[in-house]
Amino acid sequence: MKDPFGRTIDYLRVSVTDRCNEKCLYCMPEGYKGWAQREDHLTSDEIVNTVAVATEIGFRKIRVTGGEPLIRKDIVEILERIWALPGVQTLGISTNATRLSLLAPALKQAGVRSVNVSLDALSPELYRHITGGDLRVVLDGLEAARRQNFEIIKLNCVLMRGINESEYLPLIRYAAGRQMPLRFIELMPLSRTDVLNEFNFLSVQELMRRLSQSGELTPLVDYRPGNGPARYYEFFSPELPKPARLGFIGALTTPHFCETCNKLRLTADGKLRPCLGRIGEIDLLASLRAGGDPADALHAAIANKPEDHEFLQNYQPNRPMTAIGG
């Protein structure tokens, strides 16, 4: 399926909950209370039926996210049922890894191919400051995932000037030693939290300039694991055990960033979101519960995909990232 700007849309990001057991500074506003009511969350049947219809109209890549998807009790069943759908080519999950020690084998068994893990710091104190969580649990979760031989495990780090700048080299060393791609994500104004200000913003261009001073960055033009928006480079410096694969997601500073956008988001409360950086949403839940065909809402969302995001035009988030689905 093509959107009005000729982009093929075949990637559905499905949020299964707006709740989370961490509270990252950039994602979850302090004291946030805007949770969707339980009855407004899509049920497992509604999620699977929507994904089934999506695959019938051409979606091929599915990533399950949240909030934290692994706190949903029926998550393994949802993943199994999605993987059993004939049109699904790849199934991924985005997680903070806090429950991976427990769930990695079940996820593998359910059909998950690709795991994205948020990891913003390797200093336990800083990790706790940013997420409120326990780094040890997360690193144990990552090791449990590595033992399952998923096709790919990627690390995601949101860069913040003055907060986790000290961490990018330790993270690169960690990722290189384990041959895991590591993606640096520019802070996006997706919530109303204290860190989302210009001082904390650190562009991926600036990071790349810094890395080029201490090592060699070589573009990997054809490398696009997981179909996301990152541009990949190989980074080598004498301090590293092996070259690192680094992805840079610069939604705010990369020219033509939206030209390769291939996705729609489905929020946990059943709204189709054509663009992360624009407020517009289409109410799939209401239509579904009134007996409507999810294909109509999916087609409408594709037809409503804007050419680009509005982050730089005084965009005001109507709800935080945890509720939109990362």
Ligand code: SAM
């Ligand atoms: N809980 C899971 C996790 O942390 O990976 C999945 C959901 S989380 C919302 C998905 C991704 O969104 C994470 O990699 C997170 O770092 C990113 N994210 C959240 N808020 C962000 C923001 N304001 N700017 C940039 N990335 C953000």
Ligand code: SF4
């Ligand atoms: Fe939770 Fe992920 Fe948001 Fe952190 S980024 S608060 S782990 S949903």
